[in-house]
Amino acid sequence: MSHLLREHAPISETGWRLVDDEARARLTPALAARTLVDFAGPHGWEHSATNLGRTQRLADPPVEGVWGMQRRVLALIELRVPFSISLDELQDVDRGAQDIDLGSLDEAVRRLATAENSIVYHGWKGADIAGIAQAAKHDPIVLGEHCERYPRHVAKAVEALLGAGIDGPYGLALGPEAYTRVLETSEHGGYPLLDHLRKIIGGPLVWTPGIEGGAVVSLRGGDFLFDSGEDISIGYERHDAQTVDLYLSESFSFRVVTPEAAVALS
Amino acid sequence: MGFDQYHEPADELPEETRTFARLCASLTEEAEAIGWYEQRLALEPDREAQAIMRDAQGEEFKHFSMDLEFLLRRTPLWREIAEGILFKEGDIVEQGEEAEEQAVEGAAARGAPVTGSVSLGIGSLRARSTT
Numbered sequence: 001m002s003h004l005l006r007e008h009a010p011i012s013e014t015g016w017r018l019v020d021d022e023a024r025a026r027l028t029p030a031l032a033a034r035t036l037v038d039f040a041g042p043h044g045w046e047h048s049a050t051n052l053g054r055t056q057r058l059a060d061p062p063v064e065g066v067w068g069m070q071r072r073v074l075a076l077i078e079l080r081v082p083f084s085i086s087l088d089e090l091q092d093v094d095r096g097a098q099d100i101d102l103g104s105l106d107e108a109v110r111r112l113a114t115a116e117n118s119i120v121y122h123g124w125k126g127a128d129i130a131g132i133a134q135a136a137k138h139d140p141i142v143l144g145e146h147c148e149r150y151p152r153h154v155a156k157a158v159e160a161l162l163g164a165g166i167d168g169p170y171g172l173a174l175g176p177e178a179y180t181r182v183l184e185t186s187e188h189g190g191y192p193l194l195d196h197l198r199k200i201i202g203g204p205l206v207w208t209p210g211i212e213g214g215a216v217v218s219l220r221g222g223d224f225l226f227d228s229g230e231d232i233s234i235g236y237e238r239h240d241a242q243t244v245d246l247y248l249s250e251s252f253s254f255r256v257v258t259p260e261a262a263v264a265l266s
Numbered sequence: 267m268g269f270d271q272y273h274e275p276a277d278e279l280p281e282e283t284r285t286f287a288r289l290c291a292s293l294t295e296e297a298e299a300i301g302w303y304e305q306r307l308a309l310e311p312d313r314e315a316q317a318i319m320r321d322a323q324g325e326e327f328k329h330f331s332m333d334l335e336f337l338l339r340r341t342p343l344w345r346e347i348a349e350g351i352l353f354k355e356g357d358i359v360e361q362g363e364e365a366e367e368q369a370v371e372g373a374a375a376r377g378a379p380v381t382g383s384v385s386l387g388i389g390s391l392r393a394r395s396t397t
Contacts, residue, residue, distance in 0.1 A: 013280060017282075020386055027388055028391065031388065036392075038392075039389060042389070231389060232388055
Protein backbone atom coordinates (compact mmCIF):
# COMPACT_ATOMS: atom_id res chain seq x y z
CA MET A 1 0.00 0.00 0.00
CA SER A 2 1.39 3.42 -0.90
CA HIS A 3 1.54 6.40 1.45
CA LEU A 4 -1.57 7.77 -0.28
CA LEU A 5 -3.70 5.13 1.51
CA ARG A 6 -6.21 5.10 -1.34
CA GLU A 7 -7.27 1.56 -0.46
CA HIS A 8 -8.73 2.84 2.84
CA ALA A 9 -11.11 5.23 1.12
CA PRO A 10 -14.76 4.06 0.82
CA ILE A 11 -14.61 4.66 -2.93
CA SER A 12 -15.30 2.07 -5.63
CA GLU A 13 -13.05 1.60 -8.66
CA THR A 14 -15.61 3.49 -10.75
CA GLY A 15 -15.58 6.31 -8.21
CA TRP A 16 -11.79 6.52 -8.19
CA ARG A 17 -11.74 6.54 -11.97
CA LEU A 18 -14.16 9.47 -12.04
CA VAL A 19 -12.21 11.43 -9.42
CA ASP A 20 -8.84 10.80 -11.11
CA ASP A 21 -10.21 11.62 -14.57
CA GLU A 22 -11.81 14.84 -13.34
CA ALA A 23 -8.60 15.95 -11.64
CA ARG A 24 -6.47 15.10 -14.67
CA ALA A 25 -8.82 16.89 -17.08
CA ARG A 26 -8.90 20.06 -14.96
CA LEU A 27 -5.19 20.08 -14.16
CA THR A 28 -3.88 19.69 -17.69
CA PRO A 29 -4.93 23.13 -19.02
CA ALA A 30 -4.08 24.87 -15.72
CA LEU A 31 -0.52 23.55 -15.25
CA ALA A 32 0.79 26.14 -17.64
CA ALA A 33 4.33 26.36 -16.27
CA ARG A 34 4.92 22.75 -17.33
CA THR A 35 4.39 23.71 -20.95
CA LEU A 36 7.45 25.98 -20.93
CA VAL A 37 9.98 24.35 -18.59
CA ASP A 38 11.91 21.07 -18.67
CA PHE A 39 10.31 18.30 -16.62
CA ALA A 40 12.48 15.57 -15.07
CA GLY A 41 11.03 12.52 -13.35
CA PRO A 42 8.79 11.61 -11.69
CA HIS A 43 11.42 10.01 -9.46
CA GLY A 44 9.05 8.72 -6.79
CA TRP A 45 7.91 9.76 -3.31
CA GLU A 46 11.27 8.83 -1.74
CA HIS A 47 13.14 11.35 -3.93
CA SER A 48 13.96 14.13 -1.48
CA ALA A 49 16.50 16.42 -3.10
CA THR A 50 17.84 17.62 -6.42
CA ASN A 51 21.57 17.32 -6.94
CA LEU A 52 23.08 20.73 -7.71
CA GLY A 53 26.53 19.32 -8.38
CA ARG A 54 28.10 21.88 -6.06
CA THR A 55 29.75 21.88 -2.66
CA GLN A 56 30.46 24.25 0.19
CA ARG A 57 33.62 24.22 2.28
CA LEU A 58 33.08 23.13 5.88
CA ALA A 59 34.65 25.14 8.67
CA ASP A 60 36.35 23.79 11.80
CA PRO A 61 37.44 20.29 10.71
CA PRO A 62 37.76 17.81 13.62
CA VAL A 63 41.43 17.06 12.84
CA GLU A 64 44.12 19.48 11.71
CA GLY A 65 45.23 18.93 8.12
CA VAL A 66 41.85 17.63 7.07
CA TRP A 67 39.38 19.69 5.18
CA GLY A 68 35.84 18.84 4.22
CA MET A 69 33.13 19.87 1.84
CA GLN A 70 29.44 19.36 1.97
CA ARG A 71 27.34 18.59 -1.09
CA ARG A 72 24.71 21.18 -1.89
CA VAL A 73 21.26 19.99 -2.82
CA LEU A 74 17.90 21.61 -3.36
CA ALA A 75 15.33 19.92 -1.13
CA LEU A 76 12.04 19.02 -2.78
CA ILE A 77 8.89 20.65 -1.51
CA GLU A 78 5.60 18.86 -0.96
CA LEU A 79 2.37 20.62 -1.89
CA ARG A 80 -0.88 19.34 -0.48
CA VAL A 81 -4.44 20.60 -1.02
CA PRO A 82 -7.36 18.93 0.81
CA PHE A 83 -10.85 18.48 -0.65
CA SER A 84 -13.99 16.54 0.23
CA ILE A 85 -16.58 14.54 -1.67
CA SER A 86 -20.02 13.50 -0.47
CA LEU A 87 -20.38 9.74 -0.02
CA ASP A 88 -23.94 9.99 -1.40
CA GLU A 89 -22.51 11.50 -4.58
CA LEU A 90 -19.92 8.71 -4.85
CA GLN A 91 -22.60 6.05 -4.44
CA ASP A 92 -24.54 7.73 -7.24
CA VAL A 93 -21.47 7.35 -9.45
CA ASP A 94 -21.85 3.58 -9.11
CA ARG A 95 -25.50 3.90 -10.09
CA GLY A 96 -24.40 5.57 -13.31
CA ALA A 97 -24.96 9.23 -12.41
CA GLN A 98 -23.09 11.61 -14.72
CA ASP A 99 -23.61 14.97 -12.98
CA ILE A 100 -21.56 14.35 -9.84
CA ASP A 101 -20.73 17.36 -7.67
CA LEU A 102 -16.94 17.59 -7.65
CA GLY A 103 -16.78 21.31 -6.88
CA SER A 104 -14.43 20.85 -3.95
CA LEU A 105 -12.01 18.85 -6.12
CA ASP A 106 -12.16 21.46 -8.88
CA GLU A 107 -11.30 24.20 -6.38
CA ALA A 108 -8.41 22.11 -5.03
CA VAL A 109 -7.13 21.60 -8.58
CA ARG A 110 -7.28 25.36 -9.18
CA ARG A 111 -5.32 26.04 -6.01
CA LEU A 112 -2.64 23.45 -6.71
CA ALA A 113 -2.11 24.49 -10.33
CA THR A 114 -2.03 28.17 -9.34
CA ALA A 115 0.53 27.42 -6.63
CA GLU A 116 2.75 25.39 -8.97
CA ASN A 117 2.70 28.11 -11.64
CA SER A 118 3.37 30.80 -9.04
CA ILE A 119 6.34 28.93 -7.58
CA VAL A 120 7.87 28.42 -11.04
CA TYR A 121 7.50 32.10 -12.00
CA HIS A 122 7.72 33.95 -8.68
CA GLY A 123 9.58 31.42 -6.53
CA TRP A 124 9.08 30.58 -2.86
CA LYS A 125 11.62 32.16 -0.55
CA GLY A 126 10.88 29.81 2.35
CA ALA A 127 11.64 26.84 0.11
CA ASP A 128 14.84 28.35 -1.37
CA ILE A 129 13.23 28.40 -4.80
CA ALA A 130 13.91 31.38 -7.06
CA GLY A 131 11.32 31.73 -9.79
CA ILE A 132 11.87 32.68 -13.40
CA ALA A 133 10.78 36.31 -12.90
CA GLN A 134 13.14 36.73 -9.93
CA ALA A 135 16.09 34.97 -11.46
CA ALA A 136 15.89 36.61 -14.90
CA LYS A 137 19.06 38.67 -15.52
CA HIS A 138 17.50 41.12 -17.97
CA ASP A 139 15.67 44.25 -16.84
CA PRO A 140 11.95 43.53 -16.56
CA ILE A 141 9.75 45.10 -19.20
CA VAL A 142 6.58 46.88 -18.13
CA LEU A 143 3.70 45.32 -20.02
CA GLY A 144 0.99 47.81 -19.02
CA GLU A 145 -2.64 47.65 -19.92
CA HIS A 146 -2.42 48.94 -23.50
CA CYS A 147 -2.51 45.81 -25.58
CA GLU A 148 -1.53 47.49 -28.80
CA ARG A 149 1.94 47.99 -27.30
CA TYR A 150 2.39 44.32 -26.37
CA PRO A 151 4.06 43.32 -29.67
CA ARG A 152 6.66 46.06 -29.12
CA HIS A 153 7.32 44.91 -25.53
CA VAL A 154 7.54 41.24 -26.48
CA ALA A 155 9.79 42.00 -29.45
CA LYS A 156 12.05 43.94 -27.09
CA ALA A 157 12.21 40.91 -24.79
CA VAL A 158 13.09 38.64 -27.71
CA GLU A 159 15.78 41.08 -28.79
CA ALA A 160 17.25 41.03 -25.27
CA LEU A 161 17.37 37.21 -25.34
CA LEU A 162 18.96 37.15 -28.79
CA GLY A 163 21.47 39.77 -27.66
CA ALA A 164 22.49 37.47 -24.82
CA GLY A 165 23.00 34.60 -27.26
CA ILE A 166 19.87 32.75 -26.13
CA ASP A 167 18.33 30.93 -29.05
CA GLY A 168 14.62 30.38 -29.63
CA PRO A 169 11.92 29.40 -30.10
CA TYR A 170 10.50 31.37 -27.23
CA GLY A 171 7.37 30.96 -25.17
CA LEU A 172 5.25 33.71 -23.66
CA ALA A 173 3.54 33.11 -20.33
CA LEU A 174 0.85 35.62 -19.43
CA GLY A 175 -1.24 35.97 -16.30
CA PRO A 176 -5.01 35.63 -16.78
CA GLU A 177 -5.70 39.38 -17.00
CA ALA A 178 -3.08 40.08 -19.64
CA TYR A 179 -4.02 36.92 -21.54
CA THR A 180 -7.69 37.93 -21.67
CA ARG A 181 -6.74 41.39 -22.93
CA VAL A 182 -4.72 39.77 -25.71
CA LEU A 183 -7.59 37.48 -26.70
CA GLU A 184 -9.98 40.42 -26.87
CA THR A 185 -7.77 42.53 -29.07
CA SER A 186 -7.45 42.79 -32.81
CA GLU A 187 -4.93 45.08 -34.42
CA HIS A 188 -5.48 47.36 -37.39
CA GLY A 189 -7.03 45.34 -40.17
CA GLY A 190 -8.56 42.86 -37.71
CA TYR A 191 -5.41 40.74 -37.33
CA PRO A 192 -5.63 38.96 -33.96
CA LEU A 193 -3.02 40.17 -31.50
CA LEU A 194 -2.63 36.57 -30.29
CA ASP A 195 -1.35 35.46 -33.71
CA HIS A 196 0.95 38.48 -33.99
CA LEU A 197 2.57 37.70 -30.63
CA ARG A 198 2.97 34.03 -31.54
CA LYS A 199 4.77 35.04 -34.74
CA ILE A 200 7.20 37.21 -32.77
CA ILE A 201 8.12 34.52 -30.26
CA GLY A 202 7.97 31.54 -32.61
CA GLY A 203 6.38 29.42 -29.87
CA PRO A 204 3.32 29.18 -27.69
CA LEU A 205 1.51 31.89 -25.76
CA VAL A 206 0.30 30.31 -22.54
CA TRP A 207 -2.52 31.28 -20.17
CA THR A 208 -0.87 30.99 -16.77
CA PRO A 209 -3.05 31.31 -13.67
CA GLY A 210 -1.07 32.25 -10.60
CA ILE A 211 1.39 34.70 -12.15
CA GLU A 212 1.47 38.47 -12.22
CA GLY A 213 2.42 39.96 -15.56
CA GLY A 214 4.28 37.39 -17.58
CA ALA A 215 7.60 36.26 -18.99
CA VAL A 216 9.26 35.50 -22.30
CA VAL A 217 11.38 32.36 -21.96
CA SER A 218 13.56 30.37 -24.29
CA LEU A 219 12.29 26.90 -25.18
CA ARG A 220 15.68 25.63 -26.40
CA GLY A 221 15.80 23.42 -23.30
CA GLY A 222 18.11 23.02 -20.30
CA ASP A 223 17.43 26.46 -18.82
CA PHE A 224 14.49 25.90 -16.43
CA LEU A 225 14.36 22.60 -14.58
CA PHE A 226 11.30 21.17 -12.84
CA ASP A 227 12.39 18.08 -10.88
CA SER A 228 9.39 15.93 -9.97
CA GLY A 229 9.47 13.53 -7.03
CA GLU A 230 5.95 12.21 -7.00
CA ASP A 231 3.78 13.74 -9.68
CA ILE A 232 0.34 14.99 -8.76
CA SER A 233 -1.61 12.25 -6.99
CA ILE A 234 -4.78 11.92 -4.97
CA GLY A 235 -4.57 10.49 -1.46
CA TYR A 236 -6.97 9.57 1.32
CA GLU A 237 -7.19 11.45 4.62
CA ARG A 238 -10.30 10.28 6.52
CA HIS A 239 -14.04 9.75 6.18
CA ASP A 240 -17.22 9.81 8.24
CA ALA A 241 -20.79 8.82 7.42
CA GLN A 242 -21.31 11.77 5.07
CA THR A 243 -18.05 12.71 3.38
CA VAL A 244 -14.65 11.42 2.45
CA ASP A 245 -11.69 13.77 2.84
CA LEU A 246 -9.04 13.42 0.16
CA TYR A 247 -6.10 15.53 -0.95
CA LEU A 248 -4.05 16.40 -3.99
CA SER A 249 -0.33 16.21 -3.46
CA GLU A 250 2.95 16.38 -5.31
CA SER A 251 6.62 16.87 -4.57
CA PHE A 252 9.07 18.80 -6.72
CA SER A 253 11.89 21.31 -6.89
CA PHE A 254 12.45 24.03 -9.44
CA ARG A 255 15.56 25.95 -10.40
CA VAL A 256 16.65 28.38 -13.06
CA VAL A 257 19.93 27.25 -14.61
CA THR A 258 20.29 30.09 -17.12
CA PRO A 259 19.03 33.40 -15.74
CA GLU A 260 19.79 35.01 -19.14
CA ALA A 261 17.15 32.82 -20.82
CA ALA A 262 14.11 34.75 -19.54
CA VAL A 263 12.75 38.27 -19.52
CA ALA A 264 10.10 39.14 -16.94
CA LEU A 265 7.10 41.21 -18.00
CA SER A 266 5.71 43.16 -15.09
CA MET B 267 -15.41 -23.67 -16.08
CA GLY B 268 -11.83 -22.50 -16.37
CA PHE B 269 -10.44 -19.02 -15.79
CA ASP B 270 -7.24 -19.45 -17.75
CA GLN B 271 -6.97 -15.82 -18.76
CA TYR B 272 -5.87 -14.95 -15.22
CA HIS B 273 -2.30 -15.60 -14.15
CA GLU B 274 -2.81 -13.88 -10.80
CA PRO B 275 -5.60 -14.44 -8.25
CA ALA B 276 -8.66 -12.96 -9.96
CA ASP B 277 -10.15 -11.57 -6.74
CA GLU B 278 -6.99 -9.53 -6.16
CA LEU B 279 -7.02 -7.98 -9.62
CA PRO B 280 -8.68 -4.60 -10.27
CA GLU B 281 -11.88 -4.76 -12.30
CA GLU B 282 -10.32 -3.02 -15.30
CA THR B 283 -7.42 -5.52 -15.34
CA ARG B 284 -9.89 -8.43 -15.36
CA THR B 285 -11.75 -6.85 -18.30
CA PHE B 286 -8.44 -6.28 -20.07
CA ALA B 287 -7.46 -9.95 -19.54
CA ARG B 288 -10.84 -11.17 -20.86
CA LEU B 289 -10.43 -9.16 -24.04
CA CYS B 290 -6.85 -10.42 -24.45
CA ALA B 291 -8.20 -14.00 -24.18
CA SER B 292 -10.94 -13.15 -26.66
CA LEU B 293 -8.38 -11.68 -29.09
CA THR B 294 -6.37 -14.92 -28.89
CA GLU B 295 -9.45 -17.06 -29.55
CA GLU B 296 -10.46 -14.98 -32.56
CA ALA B 297 -6.93 -15.28 -34.00
CA GLU B 298 -7.02 -19.04 -33.48
CA ALA B 299 -10.41 -19.29 -35.20
CA ILE B 300 -9.10 -17.27 -38.16
CA GLY B 301 -6.20 -19.74 -38.44
CA TRP B 302 -8.51 -22.76 -38.22
CA TYR B 303 -10.82 -21.45 -40.95
CA GLU B 304 -7.78 -20.71 -43.11
CA GLN B 305 -6.69 -24.36 -42.81
CA ARG B 306 -10.20 -25.74 -43.49
CA LEU B 307 -10.61 -23.47 -46.51
CA ALA B 308 -7.31 -24.70 -47.89
CA LEU B 309 -8.60 -28.28 -47.94
CA GLU B 310 -12.37 -27.96 -48.51
CA PRO B 311 -13.33 -28.85 -52.14
CA ASP B 312 -17.07 -28.04 -51.82
CA ARG B 313 -17.63 -24.45 -53.06
CA GLU B 314 -20.80 -23.97 -51.02
CA ALA B 315 -19.07 -25.11 -47.82
CA GLN B 316 -16.14 -22.82 -48.72
CA ALA B 317 -18.49 -19.82 -49.01
CA ILE B 318 -19.97 -20.49 -45.58
CA MET B 319 -16.52 -20.80 -44.01
CA ARG B 320 -15.34 -17.61 -45.73
CA ASP B 321 -18.33 -15.81 -44.29
CA ALA B 322 -17.58 -17.25 -40.83
CA GLN B 323 -13.93 -16.25 -41.11
CA GLY B 324 -15.03 -12.72 -41.99
CA GLU B 325 -16.92 -12.63 -38.69
CA GLU B 326 -13.74 -13.62 -36.88
CA PHE B 327 -11.82 -10.85 -38.66
CA LYS B 328 -14.41 -8.39 -37.36
CA HIS B 329 -14.31 -9.80 -33.82
CA PHE B 330 -10.51 -9.77 -33.76
CA SER B 331 -10.42 -6.16 -34.98
CA MET B 332 -12.97 -5.01 -32.39
CA ASP B 333 -11.08 -6.73 -29.58
CA LEU B 334 -7.83 -5.18 -30.76
CA GLU B 335 -9.31 -1.69 -31.01
CA PHE B 336 -10.70 -1.98 -27.46
CA LEU B 337 -7.33 -3.02 -26.07
CA LEU B 338 -5.49 -0.28 -27.95
CA ARG B 339 -7.90 2.36 -26.66
CA ARG B 340 -7.23 1.23 -23.10
CA THR B 341 -3.44 1.09 -23.56
CA PRO B 342 -2.04 4.32 -24.99
CA LEU B 343 1.54 3.03 -25.22
CA TRP B 344 0.42 -0.09 -27.12
CA ARG B 345 -1.66 2.12 -29.41
CA GLU B 346 1.29 4.43 -30.08
CA ILE B 347 3.52 1.50 -31.01
CA ALA B 348 0.77 -0.06 -33.15
CA GLU B 349 0.33 3.22 -35.02
CA GLY B 350 3.96 2.99 -36.10
CA ILE B 351 3.49 -0.53 -37.48
CA LEU B 352 -0.06 -1.11 -38.74
CA PHE B 353 -1.29 -0.23 -42.24
CA LYS B 354 2.14 0.83 -43.47
CA GLU B 355 4.31 -0.26 -46.38
CA GLY B 356 7.94 -1.19 -45.75
CA ASP B 357 9.99 -3.34 -43.42
CA ILE B 358 7.74 -4.54 -40.58
CA VAL B 359 10.55 -5.39 -38.17
CA GLU B 360 12.36 -2.11 -38.75
CA GLN B 361 9.17 -0.08 -38.27
CA GLY B 362 8.36 -2.10 -35.16
CA GLU B 363 11.72 -1.38 -33.56
CA GLU B 364 11.44 2.30 -34.44
CA ALA B 365 7.87 2.62 -33.17
CA GLU B 366 8.71 0.92 -29.87
CA GLU B 367 11.77 3.08 -29.29
CA GLN B 368 9.94 6.33 -30.05
CA ALA B 369 6.88 5.42 -27.99
CA VAL B 370 8.82 4.30 -24.92
CA GLU B 371 11.20 7.26 -25.03
CA GLY B 372 8.24 9.60 -25.58
CA ALA B 373 6.41 8.18 -22.56
CA ALA B 374 9.49 8.69 -20.42
CA ALA B 375 9.97 12.23 -21.72
CA ARG B 376 6.35 13.06 -20.91
CA GLY B 377 6.99 11.94 -17.36
CA ALA B 378 4.83 8.83 -17.49
CA PRO B 379 4.45 7.52 -13.95
CA VAL B 380 7.04 5.14 -12.59
CA THR B 381 5.94 1.52 -12.30
CA GLY B 382 3.56 1.01 -9.43
CA SER B 383 2.86 4.73 -9.05
CA VAL B 384 -0.72 5.86 -8.55
CA SER B 385 -0.10 9.42 -9.69
CA LEU B 386 -2.38 11.00 -12.28
CA GLY B 387 0.39 10.59 -14.84
CA ILE B 388 0.39 14.19 -16.07
CA GLY B 389 4.14 14.70 -16.31
CA SER B 390 5.58 17.12 -18.84
CA LEU B 391 3.24 19.24 -20.92
CA ARG B 392 5.94 20.59 -23.24
CA ALA B 393 4.52 18.66 -26.21
CA ARG B 394 1.12 20.30 -25.63
CA SER B 395 2.64 23.76 -25.88
CA THR B 396 4.04 23.12 -29.34
CA THR B 397 0.73 22.01 -30.85
